[in-house]
Amino acid sequence: MKKIISATQTREADAYTIAHEPIASIDLMERASKAFVQRFMIEVPHKHTSIAVYCGTGNNGGDGLAVARLLNAEKYRNISVIILQHSFKTTPDFEENLRRLKKTSIQYEIIQDGMEFPPNQAEVIIDAILGSGLNKPLEGSIALWVEQLNGFEKNVIAVDIPTGMFADQLIDKDAVILKSDLVISFQRPKLNFLLPESSPFIKQWEVVDIGLDEHFIQHCVSDKVIIEEADIKEIIRVRDNFSYKGTYGHTLIIAGQPETMGAALLCAEASLNTGSGLTTAFIPASGLTALNSRLPEVMAIPDDHSKIDWKNYDAIAIGPGLGKNLTAKELLSLTLQNFRGSIVLDADALNMLSDDQLLFNLLPEQSIITPHVKEFDRLFGEHFSWHSRLITMQEQARERDLIIVLKNRYTIIATPNGSLYFNLTGTPAMATGGSGDVLTGVIASLLAQGYFAPQAAIAGVYLHGKAGCEIVRRMGINVIPASQLATEINKVMYSIVKHD
Ligand SMILES: NC(=O)C1=CN([C@@H]2O[C@H](COP(=O)(O)OP(=O)(O)OC[C@H]3O[C@@H](n4cnc5c(N)ncnc54)[C@H](O)[C@@H]3O)[C@@H](O)[C@H]2O)[C@@H](O)CC1
Numbered sequence: 001m002k003k004i005i006s007a008t009q010t011r012e013a014d015a016y017t018i019a020h021e022p023i024a025s026i027d028l029m030e031r032a033s034k035a036f037v038q039r040f041m042i043e044v045p046h047k048h049t050s051i052a053v054y055c056g057t058g059n060n061g062g063d064g065l066a067v068a069r070l071l072n073a074e075k076y077r078n079i080s081v082i083i084l085q086h087s088f089k090t091t092p093d094f095e096e097n098l099r100r101l102k103k104t105s106i107q108y109e110i111i112q113d114g115m116e117f118p119p120n121q122a123e124v125i126i127d128a129i130l131g132s133g134l135n136k137p138l139e140g141s142i143a144l145w146v147e148q149l150n151g152f153e154k155n156v157i158a159v160d161i162p163t164g165m166f167a168d169q170l171i172d173k174d175a176v177i178l179k180s181d182l183v184i185s186f187q188r189p190k191l192n193f194l195l196p197e198s199s200p201f202i203k204q205w206e207v208v209d210i211g212l213d214e215h216f217i218q219h220c221v222s223d224k225v226i227i228e229e230a231d232i233k234e235i236i237r238v239r240d241n242f243s244y245k246g247t248y249g250h251t252l253i254i255a256g257q258p259e260t261m262g263a264a265l266l267c268a269e270a271s272l273n274t275g276s277g278l279t280t281a282f283i284p285a286s287g288l289t290a291l292n293s294r295l296p297e298v299m300a301i302p303d304d305h306s307k308i309d310w311k312n313y314d315a316i317a318i319g320p321g322l323g324k325n326l327t328a329k330e331l332l333s334l335t336l337q338n339f340r341g342s343i344v345l346d347a348d349a350l351n352m353l354s355d356d357q358l359l360f361n362l363l364p365e366q367s368i369i370t371p372h373v374k375e376f377d378r379l380f381g382e383h384f385s386w387h388s389r390l391i392t393m394q395e396q397a398r399e400r401d402l403i404i405v406l407k408n409r410y411t412i413i414a415t416p417n418g419s420l421y422f423n424l425t426g427t428p429a430m431a432t433g434g435s436g437d438v439l440t441g442v443i444a445s446l447l448a449q450g451y452f453a454p455q456a457a458i459a460g461v462y463l464h465g466k467a468g469c470e471i472v473r474r475m476g477i478n479v480i481p482a483s484q485l486a487t488e489i490n491k492v493m494y495s496i497v498k499h500d
Pocket residue numbers: 011014015025028029030032033056057058059060061063086087091129130131132133134135136137138139142159160161186210
């Protein structure tokens with residue numbers, strides 16, 4: 001897991017690295033600028049491209065000056081530098097990089113408050129005006145300049161963070177932020193990159209390593225981490241040589257109505273493909289033919305819930321396509337009262353919980369709920385920002401002893417110990433009906449196999465997203481029909497577990 005750290009902690013990590021590596025501050029800036037340039041050259045390979053580097057007068061601006069010089073050394077021949085002097089404060093590393101720039105052939109101009117902001121013909125703009133030092137929303141001349149730059153509609157590549165965007169504080173609704181096509185960020189993604197509020201301002205972001213002290217960063221106090229593939233390798237076990245179906249548990253899927261049988265099929269198919277020893281689907285009788293023909297491996301209990309022997313199952317997934325009628329409500333209520341194993345609740349099961357607090361209070365400890373944002377707000381009340389959702393997730397996961405999986409481009413998992421896990425796998429191609437039903441089946445199957453609930457949620461979300469990425473990479477498709485996911489997750493699991 002990689003810790004997500006705040007802007008303040010990043011400054012501390014900078015200072016620690018400078019003191020303990022040790023490395024001079026100016027050399028660390030040079031290293032950061034080199035890392036930026038390496039990635040930039042992949043993005044903008046043509047050396048005759050016209051590039052305008054807009055610099056502030058702090059260390060982000062210092063990076064910009066160093067980047068201009070380094071690109072010049074790489075034979076980019078069409079570089080101009082514009083220094084936006086919104087304040088007369090400069091940092092020593094900015095000053096040193098200005099001295100170094102003056103020794104090159106690069107032209108630069110200084111724009112001060114009240115001066116006209118000249119249009120720019122450059123094809124690419126490098127945004128090095130403000131970085132993680134932002135301490136208040138943009139206003140006055142700097143806000144005007146940024147608005148004018150946004151009006152140019154150029155290809156913008158930001159150094160570390162777009163000018164005007166806080167790294168980890170709430171992005172105000174009318175914040176002025178320089179829109180970027182790519183952000184090349186240092187060492188760690190900023191928290192806001194992972195929340196939808198940053199989306200109007202960032203098309204793509206990438207992180208480059210600038211050699212900050214990783215040991216220091218990993219020891220920072222932070223309740224937010226990024227899931228890595230290595231973590232999943234640690235979680236997922238190889239299937240044992242002498243195992244049989246009984247080794248891997250029995251999942252019961254309670255899902256589907258006659259008109260939403262697809263949800264039940266997708267969920268059951270995911271359970272089957274991610275290793276549950278047995279999978280049974282409780283479905284309407286009208287869905288039997290579909291189930292038997294599409295998933296012959298899956299058993300069924302049609303219609304009659306008195307035939308469910310609750311002690312037969314290790315995990316239950318309930319909700320996909322279930323509806324909210326009286327029968328559905330009775331099924332949910334029976335499950336919560338009778339079942340003693342692990343439960344994943346999704347879709348209509350969540351909507352029923354939102355309508356009935358008493359039912360919600362029946363959720364057993366370590367249950368997993370997998371809401372998307374609307375379901376989340378129905379469950380826990382309307383929220384006006386993702387930062388406030390993060391706080392609610394932490395509180396509710398703690399108080400109710402639940403695992404909350406808030407689905408989004410970067411799905412967030414809250415566990416009862418107060419941690420928030422951010423998952424970076426996945427693709428917008430998965431934002432389509434049925435994708436969530438698959439995730440529910442994956443998590444239930446992992447629970448049935450005996451994985452602890454937080455591990456099942458973390459691994460399930462990662463594998464599900466990774467499968468989507470693999471499909472897009474291999475097939476180059478824009479949208480992934482959810483029915484393609486289950487077998488891909490199966491392959492991803494195989495590639496991730498250690499095979500001797
Ligand atoms: N040694 C280091 O600390 C390193 C820093 N690096 C760069 O340094 C950046 C951070 O630099 P700084 O801390 O100097 O800060 P910035 O360059 O982001 O900002 C400069 C100054 O602008 C002022 N400011 C903040 N908000 C403002 C606003 N709304 N309107 C007008 N002025 C405002 C503040 O006084 C701030 O210190 C990082 O984003 C990164 O690009 C990298 O070079 C890596 C090493």
